Amino acid sequence: MMGTQSAPTQLFYDFDLERHVPDNHMLREIDRFLDVDGMRQKLRPFYSHMGRPSIDPELIVRMLVIGDVMGIRSERRLCEEVHLNLAYRWFCRLGLDAKVPDHSTFSKYRHGKFRESDLLRHVFEATVERCLKEDLVSGEGFAVDASLIPADANKSRSVPASEWCPDVAREIGSRAAQEYLDTLDDAAFGAASPSQPKFVAKSDPAAQWTRAEESRPYFAYATNYLIDTESSVIMDVEATRAIRQAEVGASQTMLDRTERRFGIKPDWIAADTAYGSSENLGWLVKQRGIIPFIPVIDKAERTDGTWSRSDFKWDEESDQYICPEGHALRRFRRNYSDPNRVKKTGGTYKYRALKADCQACPSKQRCCPNMDFRAVTREPHEDARDFTRSSRKTKAYAISRNKRKKVEMLFAHLKRILNLTRLRLRGPNGAKDEFLLAAIAQNLRKLARLRPRAPRMEAVA
Template identity: 55%
Template sequence: MMGRLKSDQGQLFYEFHLSDAIPEDHLVRKIDAALDLSWLRNELAPHYSSMGRPSIDPELMIRMLVVGYVFAIRSERLICREVQVNLAYRWFCKLGIEDAVPDHSAFSRARNERFREGDVFRRMFERVVEACIAAGLVGGKAFAVDASLIQADANKQRSIAGGDWRRDRDPARCSRAVKEYLATLDDTAWGAASDVVPKFISPSDPAAQWTGAHKGPAFFAYSDNYLIDVKFGVIVDVEASRSIRQAEVGAARTMIERTEERFGLKPERLVGDTAYGAAPMLNWLVEEKGIAPHIPVFDKSKRDDGTFSRSDFQYDPTRDVYHCPAGKTLTTTGTLVNDGTTLLYLARKHDCDGCELKARCCPKNPFRKIPRDRHEAARDVARALAGTDGFDRSRRERKKIEMRFAHLKRILRLGRLRLRGPQGAQDEFVLAAIAQNLRRLAALVARPPPAQALCIA
């Protein structure tokens, strides 16, 4: 016999357990088991008044934001609508069927004021990392670092020439994004990262970098910097910066130091691409941190005109001299040039005059000069590691950080930012990293659903 839908939905009383409607293997159950927000109210208490009408529970707003980033809901207005109709989201947010959902406008003020003043997103990220460490998902032996360009919320059609934008403006008359950028002009990740004036600047978001790094049409972007543990690809730190190499390298150093300070984790080796292979960074890793750099050396000394490159000359560290292919010695006076970064090793003119290899060595100069970076010893350490089995393993493991960025853009749909300014980019990147770690934790650590479920009668 064919069944028929009930046309009357006006039943007066219902007995309904919200938990019964959520499958036991649903992602919200696993994330709820991994997410501890018991500390939140005490942390935010100093930022709320003791008088007046009660505010929206900050835990509710945080849980709604987690839902948005975990399930790639890229609008706070849409988050509110989805929580309104989705029972699983309601259960995760500790809302009953009859409870009202906050208005989307409440998120903006909470994020820009109380959440930032209390550094809530950073503290939440660190607690999720601690949960990953406790679950055995962080090895602590090898880290990988990289950066990915994320398009900023800035329009090229409304940009101005870089030379027309002035930094000496009154912050009181500027938008929030401009105020944030003016406050970071001395920060090496932002205003002080480079003295080069960009071709275009967005007046609405001047911290966004005009870049054509993708070999296609240029656009405004921020760099999302990740430091991951290669054991299971857990993100141990995240930092926003301008989309230039100097800023990204500076962000890498910040993340490594912060991870050691916060979690007591210092890797034995760091995996990265050539962008992190400049001499100062390698020297910092080798000499100051004692970390093996599994990083290709950034080196432009190879010549393509048929003459000998620097690699054709043998360096003798015991005597601090170079030997040329003809067996002659190149010495240095010890004077640093190029703003104190380089030593010059010079051959003697009479050695070069009668040398049969002069045409292949210095055909246009009376004698040969070899520049050597003052941190060349650290570069030699990185070069020596490049041919080892461990380096080959690190090169394969570096794909894990690329997979994190692919997941960020394709699954979490963070290909373009919604928030502007350095702090807006930082908030979005940290929330996305929280979502990725929570999903990783839920996928790798099977946990039963919570014993007590929200009941509505």
């Protein structure tokens, strides 16, 4: 006989929400690592001791964490999911009948107390501290990289860069336009490069018109990750314009902030060629004492079969290069009584061989077949570049290349699992908020996976 389902007619129910959340649920694991007490201490100075109680900021943060951990990109949908899902209600401490806040509450908190107190940065750093406490960070080697995230801007509502100026941004008057004006002198945004993009979006002027490989141009921001390669813990995150200069500057900012905040400085750092400029390598080697496992940006190598600069031996004591045939290439050929004439000031120097030596040299066709004499340039921080080149010959360099891929895997996880394929918020502050929340979610998921609770033992009758 076919059965039928009928609605229960009980008037009272004995319902325990705690029992309906599985022991192995992701949110149950994450709940152990989310620091709420520190968040309340951070926000207390921004609340008045008078007036009606506000919506609990802990509830807002917990809902935002759910959204990023579970890949729920819409805040309207997030409110609906929290209303319906028992595990979400348990995580947010809502019980069965508590009211879920309206989606507009997120904007009020985001543009108000959260940004005034820099709360999301505090929550992110609290997750890093928990990773340190759980021994997930070795501090030996770091990796850094950047990934482009499309902005909430459209080409059809953009203007050519020639028609754009700060006065146009002031006329627009939107929050994103005001944030653009506020970051014109910021090294991560307006001051990152004097060059202007081809187009500027009216809805989000700070977004960079750029093009990734094998894709159409679009407006984007760059999320920069600094990770510890032991367990892929994100040590710091920074939002910048989608250009190389801003990304390199962000790596230095994150290294400084990590040492200042957690007292950790890595022995070495791995990155791709974009971070191999002479200025960055000089900063890492001379100022920070960090071994850079980074390919050097070098345009002096020749591909026509003639000798490159690397074939010439550098003589530091005599300030000269020695060619493979033993001839000296010098900056000056006379002795100056004024030492300031030969003082190095940090620019690019040219070292020249004698014309007579080159004309009589049997290897002239391999060295300078189209010139009367050979000249070699020496870039700023060339000693740091030479040290970086020598580091490539070590076994540790090959190991760092494999570990560097972990940061790329985090970006893939960010876009495919957490669904951060396009920003919802506009302006530099909106990008910072979304990137911080995503990094918080990834670190919490890392803690839940690598430090799970001990399985609960059932009593045996």
